[in-house]
Amino acid sequence: MTVDLHKLLPTTPVSPARLQLYQPTRRPTFMTWTTETPWGDAKITGKIGQGHADLVEAMSKLSLDHRVSDTGQIQLLVDPHPVRKLLAGDGERYSYTTTWQMIEDLRLTSIDLRVRSIDERIMGGIIDLVRESPMTVAASRSGQQRHLWQVTLNAAYSALMGRDLPLYYDPAPIARIRSGVAQAIARHVLTHTQQPNGGWTLDGLIQAVGADGPYLRKRRSEIHNAAEQLLAVGIIVAGDRVFLAPRTP
DSSP states (O other): OOOOTTSSOOSEESHHHHTTOSOSSSSOOSEEEEEEETTEEEEEEEOOOHHHHHHHHHHHHHOSEEEEOTTSOEEEEEOHHHHHHHHHSSSSOOOHHHHHHHHHHHHTOEEEEEEGGGTEEEEEOSEEEEEEEEEEEEOTTTOOEEEEEEEEEOHHHHHHHHHSOEEOOOSHHHHTOOOHHHHHHHHHHTTOSSOOTTOEEHHHHHHHTTOOSTTHHHHHHHHHHTHHHHHHHTEEEETTEEEEOOOOO
16 A cells, blocks of 8 residues: 555554564664564664654654655654653653664664565665754743754655555553563554454564563563553453453444
8 A cells, every 4th residue: 555645644654563673672782683474574783672663653643744855755843842751651851862862773773674565675774864953942831942853764764654554543652661572562463453363362472573582471571560551552461362452433
């Protein structure tokens, strides 16, 4: 399918969650990882985890304006204040320095995706450029002017936004989840409109987001501890099963 990027911008395409674009942790390490899934294959080199996914989704969802350049890049106009509040997840603002470090991590990341649903290989990056715009807005409390950001998404990620299945959810409830593996599972589950008969198995989802390994018991515990936050996203954790909560029409 093709998404009209000149209209409402998706929060994210489905493939980042399905192809494990982001490490299932809030403390990623620099590495190269490969995935083979029913939806396609991926090779990623970088240091990006669920906090970086929060940032990319927040900038897309909260952008004040956007356009598509002649070279296929999506250019966003972003107010950093609500983005940093969303990243903090608790009403405060995320560290200015850490936010810029996460942007640098995203700029240095290399992606190579083979997406089966669109029969296409997409190679490139995620973010090309973030700069302070000449445009300013007044802070609500102090009245001081702050600069907006001009964010340029890489042509590869922009192509994925335009060709892949789009998702339009609010990223804030996911950002409030403090467990990286629980965030990754939330993002993966939300790429589905229907669930398997009997729901998903917890261990199957842990494997699907790339978090299986020697600490499986700890991962299960993290997810159970985040059950209330997952419910706010529309996901029910019941024992060793995970379900989509009934949705109000």
